């Protein structure tokens with residue numbers, strides 16, 4: 001191979017490798033939406049979908065079965081609120097629409113906006129835990145010292161795998177971001 | 179773009195290359211650049227070592243004696259980043275620069291100027307990484323990155339100035355590795371001597387070829403992840419911020435999608451050159467060449483689909499856990515093939531144990547322990563117990579200190595006579611090996627027990643029941659650190675021209691094109707390419 005041939009071959013291969021690198025960068029960018037879609041489809045990571053109304057209509061209540069739904073709460077650093085569930089658990093039949101309530105209080109001396117992020121465990125159950133109305137769908141604003149009851153309407157889908165008898169719903173309240 | 183063939187053109191006036199510092203700043207010679215990489219690596223190895231000795235000094239006794247917990251956190255994270263990115267990776271790249279042209283029968287690397295750039299990005303990266311330590315002394319910021327080397331969100335989103343410095347440092351290190359990899363791939367594909375087919379190529383070149391492919395495929399993922407971290411910190415995005423609809427677990431996925439292949443990026447070059455050493459000191463040809471090449475490929479490919487075993491406890495669904503457990507464990511099959519080949523290479527060989535062979539033999543055993551303890555951690559049920567404990571720390575030091583650094587040391591002793599033209603002091607070399615091997619085990623075996631007993635990693639204080647093992651581990655760590663001075667002494671004395679003159683082929687059983695050149699080799703390696711039959 002003479003000098004020019006080799007220079008040309010080198011340049012060609014470098015170009016190909018740059019394409020590989022560009023591909024790896026695109027792949028990384030694509031991973032973010034892919035990851036979110038994957039979590040929503042499979043319920044990985046306890047992420048729950050929000051559109052439950054349509055399913056609610058054509059659903060039969062399974063009276064033969066009980067499921068315990070437990071409620072927990074966290075206030076994340078940077079939010080001067082107290083936040084706790086009024087009931088620690090509810091026993092429900094799959095398919096039956098239920099109401100649960102959390103209570104939040106702003107202990108800061110200024111108006112604060114918060115955003116609750118739900119998570120369901122076991123992750124497998126998150127696909128079958130449906131929220132019809134939830135305080136986590138919007139941001140919540142509390143005046144200084146104000147306390148508010150925050151309702152949540154939900155049901156457990158009758159398709160919930162048989163071995164799951166307890167579902168834990170956890171909310172983390174964050175200081176809302178822009 | 180300059181190509182190697184330009185080197186031919188310069189042949190008639192190559193005595194005019196600039197002297198002093200300008201020689202090193204502007205050099206495009208593969209041996210000069212290799213030397214710079216190896217020197218940088220040795221310096222950063224000592225820097226990273228001193229950091230961890232600070233940590234071990236703090237852990238000598240329970241309670242807080244020497245430093246604030248914040249500073250302790252900075253030391254452990256920067257120690258890891260320095261050792262991985264500034265010591266082990268540059269060592270491998272330094273060897274690639276030195277040896278690939280010699281072993282492939284090429285005059286130089288394919289892209290010499292790119293090569294120079296690849297190296298000179300490293301010192302600024304190292305400075306960026308460690309500068310916050312100094313800035314903190316002047317009251318600027320709160321010190322270096324304190325999140326551990328994994329930079330997990332949300333901690334790294336909230337962390338101080340040091341995180342930003344670490345992010346920019348990782349960008350530079352990443353660009354440097356990608357440039358180095360492009361150069362290595364092009365060199366291997368286009369610069370081999372006539373007649374040297376891919377399947378006749380030395381295993382070191384094979385190891386590096388796969389490493390280089392892994393680097394260009396995964397470094398962009400790491401760079402992307404830390405860039406998202408940067409925009410989360412300063413530009414109002416919420417990739418990893420749950421409050422804004424992001425997900426901190428996503429960071430772990432991105433990080434380890436790079437991080438697991440990184441393990442093999444660090445190890446494959448070593449797996450590449452160990453067979454050369456085994457073959458030389460057993461006076462037998464490399465055993466199972468093809469099996470080793472195929473195993474390299476199998477491990478390279480498997481390494482990009484097993485990443486989540488680093489966070490099995492994060493709450494993944496059972497099918498995902500099972501997938502990552504079985505896929506991780508399946509890597510041990512090709513790895514077992516490699517172990518078999520290395521041991522079979524020694525079987526009935528006429529062995530002699532000069533320093534490189536001592537290191538290579540010790541390496542097989544210690545790296546084997548690293549691999550076996552990795553199987554324990556890959557087990558979903560067991561990992562729930564051992565995750566984030568000192569068991570993990572001991573495990574990855576068996577793979578990266580023994581499997582990585584001790585392997586590199588075997589290579590240094592093996593090729594040092596070729597590179598410098600001088601023999602190192604054999605007695606001191608052997609002493610260095612024995613001190614290193616014993617002190618290393620005495621440092622990390624206690625950590626296995628600490629981990630089994632439940633001591634968590636990355637915590638500056640511990641319960642009283644862990645005191646004895648920590649004391650043994652700390653004392654041994656200092657012995658381990660100090661014995662590396664023998665290594666430095668041996669290298670420095672060879673470089674300065676002390677010691678016996680080395681023959682062109684100082685090891686009687688050694689094979690390969692590099693031994694056909696003088697020791698040290700001429701400034702331009704193969705001006706006439708040899709022909710392989």
Ligand SMILES: [Cu+2]
Nearest residue numbers: 438441487488
């Ligand atoms: Cu891994």
